[in-house]
Amino acid sequence: MVVHEPQTNPQSSIRTSIINDFAFVVATQNGSGSQTSNNVLVKSLFDMGIPVNGKNLFPSNIKGLPTWYTIRASKDGYTARRAVTEICVAYNPDTAAEDISNLPPGGVCILPADWHWGHSRSDIIYYEVPVKELMEKTDIHKDFRKRIENMTYVGAVAQLFGIPLERIYYALLDNFNGKAKPADMNMQVVRLAHEWFAANVEKRDPFRFEPMDGTKGKILITGNEAAALGALFGGVTVVAWYPITPSTSLVDAMMSFKHIRRDETTGKDTVAIIQAEDELAAAGMIVGAGFSGARAMTATSGPGISLMAEFSGLAYFAEIPCVIWDVTRMGPSTGLPTRTSQGDLLFAHFLGHGDTRQICLLPANPEEAFEFGWRAFDIAEQYQTPVFVLSDLDLGMNNWMAEPFAYPEEPINRGKVLDAEALQAFISQHGKWGRYMDVDGDGVGYRTLPGTNHPMAAYFGRGTGHNAMATYSERSDDWVANMTRLRRKLEGARQNLPMPVVHDDGAPVAIVSFGTNEPAIEEARDMLAARGISTDYLRVRALPLHDSVLDFIHQHERVYVVENNFDGQLRQIISLEDNRDLRHVHSVALGDGLPMTAHWLMENILKYETVEA
Amino acid sequence: MGRTARVNKLGLTREDYKGGKSTLCPGCGHDSIANQITSMGYELGLEQHRVVKVSGIGCSSKTPAYFLGRSHGFNTLHGRMPSVATGILLGNRTLTCIGVSGDGDTGSIGMGQFKHVIRRNVPFIYIIENNGVYGLTKGQFSATADEGQNLKYYGQNLFPAIDLALEAIISGATFVARSFSGDAKQVQALLQAAVKHKGIAVLDIISPCVTFNNDDSSTKSYNYGKEHQIALHEIEILGGDYIEGKPEITIDEYPEGQTIDVTLHDGSLLRLRKLDKDHDPRNRAQAIMALERAQRENLFITGLIYYEEPRLTLAEIENLVEEPLATLPADKLRPSREALAKIMQQFS
Numbered sequence: 001m002v003v004h005e006p007q008t009n010p011q012s013s014i015r016t017s018i019i020n021d022f023a024f025v026v027a028t029q030n031g032s033g034s035q036t037s038n039n040v041l042v043k044s045l046f047d048m049g050i051p052v053n054g055k056n057l058f059p060s061n062i063k064g065l066p067t068w069y070t071i072r073a074s075k076d077g078y079t080a081r082r083a084v085t086e087i088c089v090a091y092n093p094d095t096a097a098e099d100i101s102n103l104p105p106g107g108v109c110i111l112p113a114d115w116h117w118g119h120s121r122s123d124i125i126y127y128e129v130p131v132k133e134l135m136e137k138t139d140i141h142k143d144f145r146k147r148i149e150n151m152t153y154v155g156a157v158a159q160l161f162g163i164p165l166e167r168i169y170y171a172l173l174d175n176f177n178g179k180a181k182p183a184d185m186n187m188q189v190v191r192l193a194h195e196w197f198a199a200n201v202e203k204r205d206p207f208r209f210e211p212m213d214g215t216k217g218k219i220l221i222t223g224n225e226a227a228a229l230g231a232l233f234g235g236v237t238v239v240a241w242y243p244i245t246p247s248t249s250l251v252d253a254m255m256s257f258k259h260i261r262r263d264e265t266t267g268k269d270t271v272a273i274i275q276a277e278d279e280l281a282a283a284g285m286i287v288g289a290g291f292s293g294a295r296a297m298t299a300t301s302g303p304g305i306s307l308m309a310e311f312s313g314l315a316y317f318a319e320i321p322c323v324i325w326d327v328t329r330m331g332p333s334t335g336l337p338t339r340t341s342q343g344d345l346l347f348a349h350f351l352g353h354g355d356t357r358q359i360c361l362l363p364a365n366p367e368e369a370f371e372f373g374w375r376a377f378d379i380a381e382q383y384q385t386p387v388f389v390l391s392d393l394d395l396g397m398n399n400w401m402a403e404p405f406a407y408p409e410e411p412i413n414r415g416k417v418l419d420a421e422a423l424q425a426f427i428s429q430h431g432k433w434g435r436y437m438d439v440d441g442d443g444v445g446y447r448t449l450p451g452t453n454h455p456m457a458a459y460f461g462r463g464t465g466h467n468a469m470a471t472y473s474e475r476s477d478d479w480v481a482n483m484t485r486l487r488r489k490l491e492g493a494r495q496n497l498p499m500p501v502v503h504d505d506g507a508p509v510a511i512v513s514f515g516t517n518e519p520a521i522e523e524a525r526d527m528l529a530a531r532g533i534s535t536d537y538l539r540v541r542a543l544p545l546h547d548s549v550l551d552f553i554h555q556h557e558r559v560y561v562v563e564n565n566f567d568g569q570l571r572q573i574i575s576l577e578d579n580r581d582l583r584h585v586h587s588v589a590l591g592d593g594l595p596m597t598a599h600w601l602m603e604n605i606l607k608y609e610t611v612e613a
Numbered sequence: 614m615g616r617t618a619r620v621n622k623l624g625l626t627r628e629d630y631k632g633g634k635s636t637l638c639p640g641c642g643h644d645s646i647a648n649q650i651t652s653m654g655y656e657l658g659l660e661q662h663r664v665v666k667v668s669g670i671g672c673s674s675k676t677p678a679y680f681l682g683r684s685h686g687f688n689t690l691h692g693r694m695p696s697v698a699t700g701i702l703l704g705n706r707t708l709t710c711i712g713v714s715g716d717g718d719t720g721s722i723g724m725g726q727f728k729h730v731i732r733r734n735v736p737f738i739y740i741i742e743n744n745g746v747y748g749l750t751k752g753q754f755s756a757t758a759d760e761g762q763n764l765k766y767y768g769q770n771l772f773p774a775i776d777l778a779l780e781a782i783i784s785g786a787t788f789v790a791r792s793f794s795g796d797a798k799q800v801q802a803l804l805q806a807a808v809k810h811k812g813i814a815v816l817d818i819i820s821p822c823v824t825f826n827n828d829d830s831s832t833k834s835y836n837y838g839k840e841h842q843i844a845l846h847e848i849e850i851l852g853g854d855y856i857e858g859k860p861e862i863t864i865d866e867y868p869e870g871q872t873i874d875v876t877l878h879d880g881s882l883l884r885l886r887k888l889d890k891d892h893d894p895r896n897r898a899q900a901i902m903a904l905e906r907a908q909r910e911n912l913f914i915t916g917l918i919y920y921e922e923p924r925l926t927l928a929e930i931e932n933l934v935e936e937p938l939a940t941l942p943a944d945k946l947r948p949s950r951e952a953l954a955k956i957m958q959q960f961s
Contacts, residue, residue: 217961218961219957219960219961220960220961221960225960229953229956232948233947233948234947235941235943235946235947237703237704237938237939237941237946238700238703238704238938240696240699240700257956260952260956261945261946261948263934263945266934267932268932268933268935269931269932269933269934270933270938270945271938272703272928272933272938273931274699274703274733274927274931276696276729277725277726277729278725280693280696280725280726281695281696281699281725281726281729282696283696284689284690284693284695284696284697284699284726285696285697285699285700286700287689287697287700288667288687288689288696288697288698288699288700288701288702288704289701289703289704289938289939290704291687291697291701291704292665292701292702292703292704292705292708292937292939293704293705293937293940294700294703294704294705294938294939295946296700296704310690310693311690311693314689314690318687374947404954404957404960405953405957407950407953408947412943412946412947448685449685449705449939449940450662450665450684450685450701450708451662451663451665451685451707451708451937451939451940452662453660453662454662455683457662457683457685458661458662458682458683458684458685458686459685459686460677460678460686460687461685461686461687461688462687462688463688463690464688472678
């Protein structure tokens with residue numbers, strides 16, 4: 001991918017430092033322990049109060065393949081990925097040639113001195129780290145040395161760009177859950193590298209970190225952790241799952257935090273987490289649990305969603321609440337298992353054969369991953385239907401800055417469930433009870449749970465044709481009545497799902513998007529504004545689309561639907577929902593496996609704007 | 614009516630345990646099994662609201678609509694009954710669950726879930742109504758069909774049969790029986806024992822398909838079963854629940870070595886009066902050998918093939934609270950404001 005992105009101009013400002021506004025990439029081998037080093041750098045910068053993000057571009061591999069970690073510091077608070085990085089830590093000989101050639105003029109390359117790598121570029125600055133020499137000075141057992149070598153670049157980066165060593169140490173302690181022993185072992189290497197650089201290297205570049213207060217009160221968290229916490233605060237009781245990248249760490253986080261739901265008097269759990277034999281069974285378990293009245297969920301990704309299609313259809317048609325997280329990766333098929341995508345939107349929304357329309361929630365940041373984490377259960381039980389939450393690898397697996405999560409203020413909503421007493425009252429009022437009777441006119445029936453002690457409480461759930469009394473029916477009028485009611489239910493949900501987030505200042509041009517494109521969009525809007533193009537912005541947060549989305553689209557002269565998939569799937573959904581003229585609505589779809597950059601987005605909008613405006 | 618109908622300990626008649634009218638072919642073995650489940654509920658005085666019925670897809674899987682009409686039921690997906698049963702019993706561990714499946718539903722599309730639900734020891738009755746043929750799609754061979762057998766449209770079956778009772782034992786089931794839908798007495802005894810068993814109980818019941826696989830030469834036919842069934846033992850359940858007005862069962866004396874007694878979860882006694890002096894269902898290797906031999910020599914053995922002392926069930930392994938997860942009060946579903954604040958600290 002060739003992207004010419006404006007970067008700070010280091011050559012012209014060699015004497016004027018560039019502070020807290022540059023990006024670097026760390027190139028290592030997968031499985032070499034670089035995750036710790038990179039997390040420590042991000043956490044240290046965060047603790048210095050510098051707005052920062054870290055994005056892991058990793059291979060589908062356990063050990064050996066190249067992996068890149070990009071860290072962007074932005075005093076202005078921009079957190080989108082940047083394609084161009086001014087600094088490269090080239091610690092992987094397999095990719096070093098390409099990594100170095102990608103540096104902009106004036107860039108910085110930090111690499112092991114042991115390679116004796118030729119300085120082929122005269123327009124960049126090389127700093128060499130005597131990795132072997134430094135490691136030999138340590139008292140670390142040789143079994144651990146290889147995994148700790150990466151700490152040499154942490155020490156070098158800290159010394160060259162100004163990260164206080166105590167910040168590094170706090171971050172290490174944090175990384176090792178407060179355990180001093182591994183933190184000290186790693187810190188020894190950081191210090192040695194730091195000392196060596198201080199004594200032997202003259203700083204020749206303009207880049208510097210300086211403490212500021214841009215992260216005060218914020219947290220640093222992955223979307224998967226946020227989602228797990230949200231579910232636990234949302235009263236999840238049954239989790240069934242099958243491991244798949246990039247959703248695995250969501251369930252891992254649930255296991256780590258499950259204790260907050262432990263019954264203190266008995267020491268027993270109120271959450272069951274079952275690793276199923278496959279995604280078919282995982283889906284079956286949550287549908288069974290939902291039928292029994294439990295708050296049940298699974299977390300998976302595209303290939304798992306494919307397998308869950310049959311149960312999603314059953315749960316939709318038999319009207320069983322459950323929550324399905326799709327931490328989306330790149331498809332079709334096995335695709336790019338470790339790359340991000342928003343490509344499951346159409347599939348999830350229509351998942352199931354026949355006329356099926358699933359509710360989807362679309363979180364954009366950790367705050368929303370937490371909120372939708374609990375709210376999804378309320379929605380699922382209110383509408384007695386599966387709820388899909390479409391996160392993605394970028395949100396799920398990368399660390400994001402976020403506001404501390406707001407405690408759910410709304411009481412838990414269990415929806416229309418009749419216990420024995422309420423069932424008796426229902427029968428007294430309506431003469432009878434049937435599982436799918438729509439007495440409220442909102443398409444949502446009243447359900448009973450197995451175990452309800454009333455002779456009329458039982459019903460027979462099924463994926464076959466049924467009438468309002470839940471008895472088997474092949475009659476066309478019953479079928480049509482049922483489908484009509486399901487549509488009524490969905491139309492009711494449409495207006496009650498999380499509303500779109502709207503920035504409307506009356507500009508003629510607007511961006512419509514969803515999910516994790518937000519950081520790129522915010523930055524691109526500023527870049528466009530600087531070029532005289534003001535934009536309004538609407539971010540969709542749920543499917544089916546709220547009416548206001550279409551209104552917004554028709555209030556603007558030109559609309560760009562921005563999404564991270566190849567086919568422009570949100571744009572297609574807008575077409576399905578709207579029969580008006582949509583020639584002013586353009587698809588700006590990426591779909592290359594990477595989080596969107598502001599520069600790419602700006603260029604693609606400018607392409608249209610320069611023609612049309 | 615003249616005569617007062619007999620009632621069980623709950624004051625309910627057998628009629629009260631019936632379900633809807635069957636839509637299967639007249640004479641179908643599955644209807645006999647459904648009848649026996651109705652009787653079992655009545656005889657044991659089951660509280661129907663505490664029972665949940667689950668099934669997959671196929672002729673067999675329709676039958677939960679035909680018994681225990683006051684119990685919740687769920688006719689799920691082809692081969693997926695086990696996972697749904699697992700979910701239901703995770704949501705509410707206090708329920709008694711009866712799962713109904715067929716030989717196609719279990720032995721082909723559902724083989725994976727069958728083996729894994731056993732491995733997890735989800736405590737429910739897993740009934741396989743085994744007729745060796747696909748009925749609803751009009752007569753294809755199933756994976757339990759006899760090797761070399763001929764059927765009208767599909768010719769000869771060239772593949773060996775899968776023995777589902779054997780698969781169950783190998784997967785770790787603690788209660789595995791084989792029976793014949795034509796032997797009402799044995800089916801009834803096994804159902805009663807199974808419902809009292811703590812852990813998964815697999816009942817592989819040969820249940821003739823009168824429309825597609827009832828030729829006398831088929832081992833799944835009615836006449837074949839009637840003529841060739843070799844019951845390993847007579848089964849009695851002693852103590853426990855009884856029907857109003859029926860004399861209490863007394864424990865008869867049998868010569869030593871002629872009976873095997875097993876105490877069931879509710880304290881009642883399962884007595885096997887041996888007909889085959891060699892078979893001890895408490896011996897796993899022997900049980901496997903018995904099925905191996907039966908398969909090799911084409912013997913239709915029935916009874917409790919394997920029984921093992923109950924071990925931890927899924928909810929126990931998962932250390933779940935005793936009360937149903939499904940109906941936990943809100944304060945057990947949402948941790949406190951302070952708990953969230955503390956976690957937020959960890960991420961700041």
